[in-house]
Amino acid sequence: MEGYAGGVLVRDEKVPQGPTEGTPVLVCFPSAGLASTIVAHYVVRAKELPRCATFQSPLLPSATVVIDSLPNPPVRAYGDSHVAVVVSEFPAPMPLVTPLAISILHWVQSRRAGPVVAVEGILHRQEDGEQTQEEDTILGIPSNAAMKDRLKGAKIKLLEEGVVGGIPADLLNEASAQGQDAAVLFVTAHSADYPDHRAAARLLETLDRLLPSLELDPKPLMVQAEVIEKALREGMKFHKEPPKTEAPAREIEMFQ
Numbered sequence: 001m002e003g004y005a006g007g008v009l010v011r012d013e014k015v016p017q018g019p020t021e022g023t024p025v026l027v028c029f030p031s032a033g034l035a036s037t038i039v040a041h042y043v044v045r046a047k048e049l050p051r052c053a054t055f056q057s058p059l060l061p062s063a064t065v066v067i068d069s070l071p072n073p074p075v076r077a078y079g080d081s082h083v084a085v086v087v088s089e090f091p092a093p094m095p096l097v098t099p100l101a102i103s104i105l106h107w108v109q110s111r112r113a114g115p116v117v118a119v120e121g122i123l124h125r126q127e128d129g130e131q132t133q134e135e136d137t138i139l140g141i142p143s144n145a146a147m148k149d150r151l152k153g154a155k156i157k158l159l160e161e162g163v164v165g166g167i168p169a170d171l172l173n174e175a176s177a178q179g180q181d182a183a184v185l186f187v188t189a190h191s192a193d194y195p196d197h198r199a200a201a202r203l204l205e206t207l208d209r210l211l212p213s214l215e216l217d218p219k220p221l222m223v224q225a226e227v228i229e230k231a232l233r234e235g236m237k238f239h240k241e242p243p244k245t246e247a248p249a250r251e252i253e254m255f256q
Contacts, residue, residue, distance in 0.1 A: 008096070008103035009056040018052040019077075019084040019113040024211045026085045027104060027118040029092060029167050033189025033196030035121030039203050040087035042221060043214070049078035049085065055103055059096045065089055075100065077107070083214055084113060092167055101170030105180060115147060115181035117210065118168045119203050121189040121196065138206045141168075143175035143182040151183060154209040159186070183210075197224045 012018070019025065028040035043049070055075040064071040075088040092100050108114055140156040141164065142148040151158060164172070168184040175182035187203050189196040201218035208216050 007057070007099040010103055010107050011054045011056065013050075013052055013054070015050045015052045015080070017081045019079040019108075019111045020081050021112040023079065023081055023084055023111065023113040024213070025077075025079070025104075025108050025113050025116045026083070026207070027116060027167065027171060028085060028087045029118075029120075030089060031119075031189075032121040032123045032192045033194070033199045035187050035189050035196055035199040035203055036119045037087070037089060038195060038197060038200035038221070039119055039207075040085050042200065042204070043083065043085050043216065044078045044087070046216065047080070047083060049080055049083070051076055052079045052084065053077040053107060055086075055100065055107075057096055057099070059093050061090050063090070083211075084111075097167055098170045101167050102174055105171065105174050105178065105182075109178075109180070115150075115183065116171060116175060117182070117207065118171050118184045119207070120168055120184060120186050121199050122186050123189060123192055137188065138202060139186040141172060141184045141186075143172050143180060147181050147183050150181075150210065154206070156185070156206060156210065185210075197221045 028036040030037055054073045056073060060074045063074055074090045077084055077086045086104055108116055138156055139159045140151040141159050142151050171182055172184060185206060187199045189199045201221040204216050204218040208214055
């Protein structure tokens with residue numbers, strides 16, 4: 001089955017049991033510390049999820065993501081009746097952000113799945129005199145009152161005021177307009193240059209409270225975080241300052 005939604009070609013793939021009514025759907029696009037990308041790959045591998053759909057557009061990068069020696073398009077979905085994950089290793093081009101968000105929500109509707117939960121790593125910019133935000137704070141934004149209650153029930157702090165952009169923003173706007181249950185979770189990452197497994201582990205812990213059916217264990221990610229951090233500390237001994245990237249770190253400004 002295939003069709004266009006929001007100007008994006010969506011192709012369902014044949015799997016024994018794909019997402020169905022009530023299946024939670026995670027949406028993971030690249031963000032600070034690669035936190036969302038790490039979460040996506042961890043869930044897909046831990047749950048052994050088959051690829052169940054692809055999202056295609058001429059505006060997407062002409063690239064393939066090779067996993068287990070097999071090619072995969074830049075934006076795709078994995079899932080079964082318990083959980084689904086929409087993932088991309090590439091940021092969505094600006095002209096495609098809104099169409100892609102709409103196509104994802106329409107695909108979820110076609111499966112009668114949901115809720116939709118997008119996860120995002122952010123860099124926290126501390127202003128002069130501002131109190132330091134707790135490292136383990138996860139901020140959530142719901143699409144409606146029902147999801148607001150659900151976030152509160154999972155003890156997730158709500159973002160009271162702010163401005164959010166990109167795929168998460170369009171998912172929230174469209175879901176709110178269509179009456180769909182959706183939320184975005186933000187976690188603070190320490191760096192835009194290195195994978196932040198601790199941030200990803202905090203997201204997994206929060207998702208486990210919000211969506212208990214996932215039954216995810218973040219401990220392996222914490223072990224990876226300790227190994228990576230130790231290697232980075234050793235590497236820093238040989239440098240007077242951390243390596244710099246060509247592009248500046250991306251930051252998302254929010255107000256609490």
